[in-house]
Amino acid sequence: MKKLRILSALITAVLVISFSAYAAPATIAPGQTGGNGNFIVIQNPPTDKAATFDKSYIISGYGKQGVNVYIYKLENGTYVKTDYSWTIGASGMFFKKINLTKGTNALICYAEDGGVSQSVYLQITYLGTDLTNKINDIRIGLDTLK
Amino acid sequence: MKKETIKNIILTLLIVNCIQLTGQIWLNEKLWPEGYDFFEFTAQFPFLDGIMSVFKKVNGEGEISDATLSPNKVVINGGGARIISYDGTDTFTSALNLVVPCIKKIAAGENVATDNITVSQWQSMLRAKSIYINLGFETDGKNVGDIFGEPLGDLNKISGADSIIIYPELMLNCTYVCFKSTDSDYGVRYTLRGHSEQLTEFIKQHTEGQKNDHSFAFELRLDKDSQQEDWGQRLVTFDSDVLLSMDNLAVSDIEVKNVFHDTETLSKRADEILGAFGYKPSQIRKTVSQDGVVTYVENSATVKVSPDGMVEYTAIATDKGIKVADTKAQPSQIVNEVLEMAKKVISAADLEDTIVLKLRSPLNDTPVFSYTANFTRYFNGLPVIYNKNGATENYTLTAQFENGYIKSFKMMLQTLSVAEGKTAPKPVLDTINSFCETYNSNDKITVENILKCYYVENEGTYKTKWCIMYNGTVAVPK
Numbered sequence: 001m002k003k004l005r006i007l008s009a010l011i012t013a014v015l016v017i018s019f020s021a022y023a024a025p026a027t028i029a030p031g032q033t034g035g036n037g038n039f040i041v042i043q044n045p046p047t048d049k050a051a052t053f054d055k056s057y058i059i060s061g062y063g064k065q066g067v068n069v070y071i072y073k074l075e076n077g078t079y080v081k082t083d084y085s086w087t088i089g090a091s092g093m094f095f096k097k098i099n100l101t102k103g104t105n106a107l108i109c110y111a112e113d114g115g116v117s118q119s120v121y122l123q124i125t126y127l128g129t130d131l132t133n134k135i136n137d138i139r140i141g142l143d144t145l146k
Numbered sequence: 147m148k149k150e151t152i153k154n155i156i157l158t159l160l161i162v163n164c165i166q167l168t169g170q171i172w173l174n175e176k177l178w179p180e181g182y183d184f185f186e187f188t189a190q191f192p193f194l195d196g197i198m199s200v201f202k203k204v205n206g207e208g209e210i211s212d213a214t215l216s217p218n219k220v221v222i223n224g225g226g227a228r229i230i231s232y233d234g235t236d237t238f239t240s241a242l243n244l245v246v247p248c249i250k251k252i253a254a255g256e257n258v259a260t261d262n263i264t265v266s267q268w269q270s271m272l273r274a275k276s277i278y279i280n281l282g283f284e285t286d287g288k289n290v291g292d293i294f295g296e297p298l299g300d301l302n303k304i305s306g307a308d309s310i311i312i313y314p315e316l317m318l319n320c321t322y323v324c325f326k327s328t329d330s331d332y333g334v335r336y337t338l339r340g341h342s343e344q345l346t347e348f349i350k351q352h353t354e355g356q357k358n359d360h361s362f363a364f365e366l367r368l369d370k371d372s373q374q375e376d377w378g379q380r381l382v383t384f385d386s387d388v389l390l391s392m393d394n395l396a397v398s399d400i401e402v403k404n405v406f407h408d409t410e411t412l413s414k415r416a417d418e419i420l421g422a423f424g425y426k427p428s429q430i431r432k433t434v435s436q437d438g439v440v441t442y443v444e445n446s447a448t449v450k451v452s453p454d455g456m457v458e459y460t461a462i463a464t465d466k467g468i469k470v471a472d473t474k475a476q477p478s479q480i481v482n483e484v485l486e487m488a489k490k491v492i493s494a495a496d497l498e499d500t501i502v503l504k505l506r507s508p509l510n511d512t513p514v515f516s517y518t519a520n521f522t523r524y525f526n527g528l529p530v531i532y533n534k535n536g537a538t539e540n541y542t543l544t545a546q547f548e549n550g551y552i553k554s555f556k557m558m559l560q561t562l563s564v565a566e567g568k569t570a571p572k573p574v575l576d577t578i579n580s581f582c583e584t585y586n587s588n589d590k591i592t593v594e595n596i597l598k599c600y601y602v603e604n605e606g607t608y609k610t611k612w613c614i615m616y617n618g619t620v621a622v623p624k
Contacts, residue, residue, distance in 0.1 A: 041375065043367035054226040054358050058392070060366035062380045089579030092380040095366050097358070097392050 024070045024112055028079040028119070035117030039067040040088070042109060042120050044095075051125040052100070059109065059122070060095035063088045067113045071098060074106035081110075100126040171429075208497030210489055214481070214505050214521070215293045217242070218282030221360070221389065224353025225275045228360045230389065232527030233502070237352060241277055244341075244348055245312055246294050248323050252336045253291070253301055259337040260303065263324060268333050269364050269386065271313040271324065275349045279310040280387075286510035289478060303327070303334050305510070309387065314342035314349070321345060359393040366390065371590075382582060384593045396568035397610040398526055402602050403561040405455045405495055409438060415495050416440040416451035422490035423449055423459050423555075424468065454604060455559035457491055459552075467551030474513035475547065481505060484519045484545040488557055495559050503543055504529075517547040525562045525600060531613055531620060532558060533603040540620040560602070569609035571598055577612040580623035591616045 040063035050057070063069070071084035084098050098107075109120040213233055220231050220241045231237035251257065272278060281293060285308075287301030307325040311333075314321050321341040326333045363369040363384035372380040384390070406412035413434070417427040420442055430442040430449075438453040446466035450458045461467035470483040485503070492501060503521040523530045523542035532539040539558075546554040571577070574596060585591070595615040601622040602608050613622045 038375070041372070043370070044365070046367065052226075056358055058358075058361055058366060060368060062368075062372050064375075089575070090582035091382050091575070091578045092372075092582075093368060093382065093575070093578070095361070095368070095390065095392070095575060 024068070024081060024085075024110055024117075026081050028072055028108060028110070030074065030077065030079065032119075035112075035119065037111060037113060037116040037118035039064045039111040039113055039118050040069060040094075040109065040120065042122070045122060045124065048121055049123045049125075051127055053127050054100075055126065056097050056099050057105075057124050057126075058095050058097045060093070061109075062093045063111060064113065065090055065092055067111050069094065070110045070112070071096075072108040072110055079106075079108050100124060102126050102128060208492040208495070208499050208501065210485055210492065211500050211502045213502050213524075214485065215283075215285075215289070215509070216504065217293060218280045218504070221278040221280070222349055222352045223272055223274065223276045223278060224349055224356065225273070227353040227356035227358050229352055229356055230360060230391070233524065234527050240348070241279075242294055244345060245277065245279070245310070245323075248312060248321060248338055248341055249290060249294060249301070251338050252323060257323075257336040257338050258320070259335075261335055261337075262331050263333045263335045265332045265386070267335075268311065268324065268326065269362070271311045271322070272362055272387070273365065274313065275346060275353075276311050276313040277345065277349065279312075281308050281310070283505050284308045284508040284510075286512075288511045289509050292478070292509075301325075301336075306508070307334075312345060314345035316342045316346050319343075357393070360389050360391045362386065363388040363390060381585070381588070381590050382578065382593060383590070385595070388593055388595055390596065391574055394570045394573075396570040397528070397598060399565040399567045399569055399607050399609050400525060400530075400600050400602075401563045401565040401607050402605055403563075404453065404605050405497060405559045405561055406451075406453055409434075409453075412438065412451065412453055413440060416442075418494035418496070419451055419457055419491055420449055422487060422494050423447070425449065457495075457555075457557045457559060459555040461551065461553050464548040464551050464553050467548070467553040468555075469551050470547070471550045473550045474515055475517075475550065476511050476513050477507070477509050477517050477519075478511060480517050480545075480547045481507075481509065481519050483552065484521075484543070484547075484555070487545070487552070487555060488521075488543055491557055492559070497559065497561065499561060506541065514547075515549055519543075519545045519547065523558075523562075526564060528610060529597070529599045529613070530562065531599050531601050531622060533601060533622075538601075538620050538622055540615075565607045567607070567609075571610050571612050574612055577623050578614070581614050581621055584623065 040061055042059065042061040044058060044060040059071075065088055067088045069086055069088065071082045072079035073082050082098075084096055086094055086096060088094055103126060105124045105126065107122045107124065109122060111118040111120075216233050220238050222229050222231070222237070222241065229237070231241065284306045285293065285304075286306070287304035290301050290304060304325050304327050307327045309326045311324045312321065313324065319340060319342050321338045322335050323338065324333045324335045364386040368390070369384050369386040369388075371383060406415060420427055420430065425442065425444060427442075430444045433441050433443070435441065440451045442449040447459060447461040450456070468487070471479065488503070502524040504524055506520040506522050507518060520541040521543040522540060530542065543557045545552055545556070578596070593614055593616050596612055598610050599613040599622065600608050601611050601613065611622055613620055
């Protein structure tokens, strides 16, 4: 009976550690190198930088079926996991609408499969809905990209 | 003249008439000209019509709406936000009303320029403030006016056009009207003076404050083939103009009822429907199968009326069909003939509904020997697609024209009404994934359209779903 309990505890511990290792982290430090996975290709935006006059942006792409994808956003110097996440289905494609804040939105598309990860860095700037906002309120500078 | 003589004359005439009528029946000759209706003849004489109205058969007042050539949808692009409107809504009607004066001017030769445009120019206009009209079928310049419900003249540069963009260029105070046309590299653009302010105001009014919930496939770059990756290659791409919706709007459910409530009604109505094809029950052998299908077999054709509402006419050979033209006919003429037959069937089936049938076959003015006229029924602005014993049928009405004859005619009759509930279909990406899960092939497919529909079978209440159109077929994933 005692051996059975120890065995059960060991199995549980292994499972917990495994899942913990595979779960996406709550935060990612800027400059932290992405994993060496190759699971997703981002189609929209076509490059790592984009700008829009809309409050939302649709990130699209394709990837390996079954891969989990999470969106991280830079806040106070750290990339924090947002509520946007999905699992790539049988079609291999994805498109997700995400809401933007005014100004530069520094994002990471984090794909994970079986403990291996891939990070794709994106920067989407919300320019506001009128020219005045664009000129007066929004400052797009290199310091916001750090 | 003696009474006896008069009696003899009358009797003789009756006997001769009887013999002559019998001769005509035996020789399979119709007793009166095509389209002759005794009751229409008597209607010209009010006194006679009053008497005959006692005997007049009263059929249903159901009819086909005049929206057969009405566009599939109108998309108002606000340069970010975008809304889709369907037939039957005020926005749809208002948008088309704005377009009509522009088309009239083009047909009258008042455009200041005409040129061809490329795909990137077409897509730039879709990204900006514009009105996009998806017709749902291909048409040529002569029939464009029919789409808008009035004669607008001949736009002779247009051929195989299935969509239109109206783009107001406010700064230059001009308007571009573009047709996606198979005649040119991608499209034909007509430039008109004016209209830009009115159009811009209309677009602003309808898109300001709206969300960006709809994207064309080219905007998301999902119309491009993917490279071979470590995990394989993506099988599904989209046509550039496929609109992918991310809204979660609930749409009314619909209730479906069979037209024929019992075998007696079916039998009676089947006899009336037979008349729509030019036959009389007394002329034809009638049988009823175990599953209730009423079948009429005649030397030249078979007519079947099923309990679920399916009406089928099939000629045994092309030249035994229903003659509508010499040998060739213009598709527009064929479409009109088929719709006339459909109207008679609807009336004979005693339907009271106004049925919206939209053409889904190419429409042009080049006479053809062979043509298939396909129509999809629309209800509440959405197409109705049928699940017939596991197979998906996109068309409510299909007729085959060959060498001057309607060789076959197939139409589904059902009564549709709005049900109490409302449902939002599952996300479009989930639908695409479900489709791929059951798609048993490694062949790449290009999705031609993905749209909300009602997928119906028998009687019951049905919620809206997404349907995927590819390679000329339709799939409605669970």
